[in-house]
Amino acid sequence: MADSAGVPPEESSQPPGGKEEQGGGGGGSLTDAQRDVLERCLYTLKHAKNDSHTLAALLVISRLCPANQLDKATLRRIFEAVGLNFPARLLMTAVRGGESSDLAPNDLLSLGTALLAAFSTDTDMASHPQLLNTIPFLLGIIANQPVFNEQNSSAEKQSKAGETMTRPENKAQPGDVAHPASKSAEETEASQQQGDSVSTGDSFSTPQETLFPSPLDEAMAADCYQILSVVCALPRGSDLLLNRGAVHFLCQAVAKNETFSHEKGLALIGCILSGKTKERAWSRYPEELLTLLVGLSNDFCKATEQTRLDMCTQLVHFLPPAGAAVESEPLKGVVGRLWGVLRPMMQSKLTPKQIRPVLILSACLLDLYGWDLVGPPKFCCLLVNRACVEVRMGLEEPPGNELSLELQHTLTGCYRIMEAAIEQACSVGVTQTDASPQSSVSVLSLQQSRQVLGVLEEAFSAVVYHLQQVDPSRFGDPFVFATFRALCSWLAEETSCLKEEVTGLLPLLVGYSRSHMQSDGLEQSFSDWMAELSVNEERTRWTGKEALRYLLPALCHLSAEEAPRKVLLSLDTPSLLVDFLSQCWTSLKGKSSSVAARDPSMETACSALLNFAVTEPERVRKDPCFRTLETLLSEALPVLVHKPRLLVLAANFCTLGLMIGRLKSAPSGSVEAGQRRFFSTALRFLRGTLDPSSSPGPVSLSGNWKESWDEAAELWRLGLQALGGCVRSQPWIISLVREEGWLKHTLNMLGECSALPDQQTQEALEEALCAMAAQCPLCKQEIGDVMRGGKGALSSMRNLKTLVGTK
Structure with missing residues (x-):
């Protein structure tokens, strides 16, 4: 200049x-x-x-x-x-090089980063678009990779435009820092918010052989990391950094193994990976992050015991989300090595404060590969025992004592270990699979399973005690949800233990589920809270929108037992289940057959409602929620029968509707259109199960039913029995049976085939035919005419023979 x-x-x-x-x-x-x-x-x-x-x-x-x-x-x-435009122009002038300036590029960089670091101490300035546009330059400095592309040049145009607006009297002078033009900062920021990422492959070629000093100037690096850290702490800071390629450049900086960048760069990457951006970061940079994780795991294995304890918390953030690169052999190797180090740590004498990060890291490793790489069964038992002890110590506190956030996170990790232990201890016939030399598939003996279930029962007793103290005002607390979810995982497998305590807790569990289903605001807080902990599960996300999903398996078990069922009825649980099905159906019905995904929760809700329909006929007749359910089923079943992937759900809806229909009396007037539509669809659905084309041999299952028969067979049989009940209570259905061709189709199939798939299927068909023969003389005559032929599977139905008089 x-x-x-x-x-x-x-x-x-x-x-x-x-x-x-x-x-x-x-x-x-x-x-x-x-x-x-x-x-x-x-x-x-x-x-x-x-x-x-x-x-x-x-x-x-x-x-x-x-x-x-x-x-x-x-x-x-x-x-x-x-203004922020001037330091941005300093960075650009240094990166471009070749401009008239009395200062060397490194001096320009040093001054520019120092100015930005000073300005970033003010939150308003830190979130200013002009400062955010300098992020690619700062990343290039710490990675020693100068970056120049169309996005970066927006900083220059913003500098020029901003200078003109704030100081209109400032005319360009021969000695001014150069500032070429590009998009405005507002345009650039908008594109970044839409998810645009910096192209890490485009770099600006400068006349200098090496623009940035090597090793990295620590003062300049400190300024860069300060700015980036402040930006990361902004509400959308992690997204802003991720969209500008921060993970790529930070990994490059850490790979140089310079002490300053290793320390500051790892911390910054950890911040980006500790929130909701973790999954997107791993999807964009899997190889770089895996390389980084491999290096960290090697450091962990070589570190001293105290350093390892400190690194446990750090490693949690750098593990990939559950389900990411599951088949990756390098990742399996990392997890196997980590378990190899954690085993002796878990077996040593650790204080409660020391054991907590070890337990959280163990929970996260379980999320990735389950028990396959954990180690021998004896260690698995020890891990579960340590987690259960921590839960008992943490939750068996006098009422009113608040748990620290650190303890809440520890207990949430312990819950994950306990949930995995439930699956392991309750599994039957687990087979040993091939394992890598560094891994061992953990199969518990019967005695070990009993020991695990024993310590789990003690821990869940403490969980029940803690939930008993929860006031409805705390229903939005993420830790309460984590505790609720853990108990539900236990109740899904085990309802015989702690029966009285659990029955007494049902008002809270049902009330909690109802409050979450009616409030969407609780989901985000829990999602953010769990993202910080990085404990999640591949199959089901820990969201608070529908807590009822986690309680449904327990409700299915408990609704079959008299004492808890009475409590559930007093809590209007059937209405809650109907509302749940209605909401789920609303989101499902608009999807095409290829997109609609099976929702096991809907099927479980149907099972619980079936229990009520079987055991509480008077409640079903009088409760208006079952009338609402009938309307839903009459709308949904005609749609579901055309979605082959949802056959099991269709079987649930069909059977549930028939079970309710058998409890109704004949209508005094004309039949409602919805009712007629439901029964017509149900008859066609039940008729399409067995394929008579293989006659005169045994009947075979239709194509769509073959894959789902194990799950749908019992529903199909129950549906046939319920159809017989409907014929008895509502005789008008007999004419529909004849109109839809169900009777003719069934008699032809049974007369031609030599056998049915199993005895239970034969009994279900026989019960439905007996009901029709008893209620309709025409049906009785038609059935008798076919049976007198004396051939096929129909001839082996003795009760039906007696009824129609052909014996």
């Missing part, structure tokens, strides 16, 4: 350091001499005619008045005088 010092303009009558300039701030802990220099420099900044004056004043400020000695008011005055 042409000028090397700033000179106050001669035309101003106000002397530097005067009262007008001093009113903006005192400069923090500066001496009188420093304050005097500061005021003169601020005066120069405010009245500078070109960038040379501005640069000179800033150089003086940076040398005599360090940023950490300046208060916010003073920084704000500097910002108002200079």
Whole structure:
């Protein structure tokens, strides 16, 4: 630049350091001499005619008045005088090189990053689009990879535009820092918010062989990391950094193994991976993050015991989300090595504070590969025992004692271990599979399973005790949800233990589920809370929108037992289940057959409602929610029969509707259109199960039913029995049976085939035919005519023979 010092303009009558300039701030802990220099420099900044004056004043400020000695008011005055466009132009000039400047590129970079670091201490300035547009430059500095592309050049245009707007009198001078044009910062920011990522492959070729110093200048790096850390802490900071390629450049910086970047870079990557951006980061940079994880796991294995304890918390953030790269052999190797180190740590004497990060890391490793790589069964039992002890110690506190956030996170990790232990201890016939040399598939013996179930029962007794103290005002607490979910996983497998305690807790469990289903606001807080812990599950996300999903298996078991069923009825649980099915159907019905995914929760809700329909006929007849359910089923079944992937759900809906229909009396007037539509669809659905084309041999299953027969067979049989009940209670259905061709089709099939799939199927068909023969003389005659032929599977139905008089 042409000028090397700033000179106050001669035309101003106000002397530097005067009262007008001093009113903006005192400069923090500066001496009188420093304050005097500061005021003169601020005066120069405010009245500078070109960038040379501005640069000179800033150089003086940076040398005599360090940023950490300046208060916010003073920084704000500097910002108002200079703006963010000037440091952005410094970075661009340094990166481009070849411009007329009295300062070397590294000096320009040093000053530019120092200015941005000082400005970033103010939250408003840290979130300013002009500062955010400098992120790619800062990333390039710490990775020693200068970046220049269309997105980056927006910083230059913003610098020029902003300078013109804030200081219209400032005309371009021959010595000004160059500032070419591109998109505006607002346009760039909008594109970044839409998910655009920086192209890490485009770099600007500079005349210099090496633009940035090697090893990295720590003062400059400190400024860069400070800015990036402040940005990361913004509400959308992790997204902003991820969309600008931060993971790529930070991994490059860490790979250089320079102490400063290793420490600061790892911390920053950990922040990006500790929130909701983790999954997107792993999807974009799987190889780089896996390489980083491999290095961290090697460091973990070589570290001292105390260092390992400290690294457990760090490693949690760098593990991939559950389900990511499950078949990756390098990742399996990492997990196997980590378990190899954790086993002796778990077996040693650790204080409660020391054991907590070990348990959380163990929970996260279980999320990735389950028990396959954990180790021998004896260690699995130890791990479960340590988790259960921690839960008992943490939850068996006097009422009113608040759990710290650290303890909540530890207990949530322990819950995950306990859930995995339930699956392991309750599994039957688990087979040993091939394992890598570093892994061992853990299969518990019967005695070990009993021991695990024993310690789990003690821990869940503490869980029940804790939930008994929960007030409805805490239903939005994420930790309460984690505790609720853990208990539900236990009740899904085990309802015989703690029966009285669980029955007494049903009002809270049902009330909690109802409150979550009616409030969408609880989902986000829990999602964010769990993202920080990085404990999740591939099959089901821990969201708070539908807590009822986790309780449904327990409700299915409990609704079959008299005492808890009475409590559930008093809590209007059937209405809750109907509302749940209605909401799920609303979101499902608009999807095409290829997109609609099976929802086991809907099927489980149907099973619980079936229990009520079987055991509580009077409640079904009188409760208006079952009338609502009938309307839903009459709408849904005609749609479901055309979605082959949802056959099991269709079987549930069909059977549930028939079970309710058998409890109704014949209508006094004409049949409702919805009812007729449901029964017509149900008859066609039941008729399409068996394929008579293989006659005269045994009947075979139709194509759509073959894959689902194991799950749908019992529903199909129950549906046939319920159809017989419907014929008895509502005789009008007999004419529909004949119109839809169900009777003719069934008799032809039974007369031609030699056998049915099993005895239970034959009994179900026989019961339905007996009901029709008893209620309708025409049906009785038609059945008798076929049976007198004396051939096929029909001839072996003795009760039917007796009824129609052919025996």
